[in-house]
Amino acid sequence: MVDRTLRRIFILSGIVLLLWVLYLLKPVVIPFVVAFFMAYLFSPLVEQFCKVGLPRWLSISLVFIGIGIALTLAVWYIIPLVWKQLMIARDSIPVGINWINSTFLPWVSSTFHIEEMEIDTSHMSSIVMDYVQTNYSADSIQAMLLSVAQSGLNFIQIGGTVVLIPIIAFYFLLDWQRMLDSLRRLIPRPYEQSTLAVVQECHSVLGAFVKGQFLVMILLGVVYATGLQLIGLEVGLIIGMVAGLASIIPYLGFAVGIVAAIIATFLQFGIDWMQLVLVLVVFMIGQAVEGYILQPFLLGDKIGLSPVAVVFAVLAGAQLAGFMGMLIALPVAAVIVVLLRHLRDFYEKSYLYGQPVVVSEDGASGDISIDTAQVHIDIELDPQSANSLQQTEKSSKIKPSDQQNS
Known part of the structure; x- marks a missing residue:
């Protein structure tokens, strides 16, 4: 009993020590963790290429080349559209400030009986410049430059990490089966089947959820962007894309999209209740499509959590x-x-x-x-043991009165 307890304490201490070392090496471990999950996501596609008869290194290379081409095409076509939308948003800022000064602030003043206000951009610029000149000396500027340089070094480090992750993922995929076999051998033999069953179920749930959520993000972004463009919102494309990407976090995409769309509607159309109603209709349609079409068919009940959970x-x-x-x-x-x-x-x-x-006992066979x-x-039981057991049971059932009568 003492040896078993000491062994358990030793194992738990080893696990705690390992987790503590991994925490200290967090900056080094994170790229490997990200690369492992990247390899996990793309391993089914690599396996499909391997089944065709291609070498594993060539299958991995084809997958990575395909991902690179897809990202390049997406950036090639999306960046000009996004840039155009940003230029439209930039040009809308003066119009929006003018609308606030000429329409919104007078309405607030007359409705709530407060003193009239006005946004003066030149005055705001002078205030900012005065604040910078007053609060930031030459030493502060030098510290700021050092901070910028440090940020540049951090940016280079992040860029190096981004380049390193696909390389590590490539080698993970190259030794994927051997690595899985090594992990499988670590499982105690009596618990191998049950552990593998749990791991397989987690793999099925996680894979289906990730693929389904990715498709939901893309299709929901298309729905939002198309709807906002159809109602005449000039920056509808970028708002729809951001709302779709933000939908990876539940309810965040809807919140970000509708707030941004309402602000853009005010800047472009002013107080136009019909446009606001159309924006609400677009997002209600998006929520209906997500709740009744995309979620049931692409995700189903993959998580099993209630909305509160x-x-x-x-x-x-x-x-x-x-x-x-x-x-x-x-x-x-x-x-x-x-x-x-x-x-x-x-x-x-x-x-x-x-x-x-x-x-339970079988009376005939014992x-x-x-x-x-x-x-x-x-x-x-063998027949002799069964007969002796039955004789014992019978003798135990004899009453004392019967013994006295005999």
């Missing part, structure tokens, strides 16, 4: 890991749900849950059967 998962992810935590909150929640489901099944089958032990939630035991 989804919000809690996103907020918990944001609290624990910031924006990155919000991005990975739902996939992690999907895996946790699978693990909790298996843990509940294990608990319900354990003696702690109160499963009864059923002992065999004994023991049934529990985990095992079924049949005990077969």
Whole structure:
């Protein structure tokens, strides 16, 4: 008993020490973790190429080349459109300021009986310049330049990490099967089948959710962008794209998109209630398409969480890991749900849950059967043992009055 306890303490101490070392090496470990998940996402596509008969290195190269071409084409066609939308937004700012000064602020003043206000851009610029000259000396400027230089070095480091991740992912994919076999050999033999079943279910849920969520983001962005362009909003394309990408976090895409669309509508059309109604209609249609078409057909019930649990998962992810935590909150929640489901099944089958032990005996043969939630035991007795057992039972049933009468 003491040896087993010490062994468990030693194993737990080793795990804690390993996690602490990984935490200290977080800047080094993060690229490898990202590369591992990148390899995990693209490994099914590589396997499809390998089934055709291509070498594994060539299959991986084709996948990466295809991803690079797709990203290049997307950037080639999207950047000019986004730039045009940004120029339209820039030109709309003076118009919006003029509308605020001539329409909105007088309406606020007359409605709430307050002193009239006006946005003076030249006065605001002079205030900013005075603040900079007053609060920032030559030493502050030197510190700011050093900060900019440090930021530049950080940017170079981030760029190097971005280049390093695909290279690491390539080598992960090259040794993917060997790495999986090595991980499989670490599983204790008695728990191999159950562990692999849990891992396979997590893999199925996670893969289906990631692919479905990616398609939902793209199609929802197309719906929003098309609808906003059709109602005449000049920056509708960029707003729809941002709303679609932000929908990776539940409810964030809808919130960001509708707020940005309402602001853009005010800047472009002023107080036009019909345009505001059209913006609301576009986003209501987008929510209906997402809720009744995209989510059921592309995602289904892959996570198994209620809307309240989804919000809690996103907020918990944001609290624990910031924006990155919000991005990975739902996939992690999907895996946790699978693990909790298996843990509940294990608990319900354990003696702690109160499963009864059923002992039955066959009177003819004398065999004994023991049934529990985990095992079924049949005990077969030889005829002599069975006869002696029956004789013992019969003698135990004789009453004292019968012995006295005899």
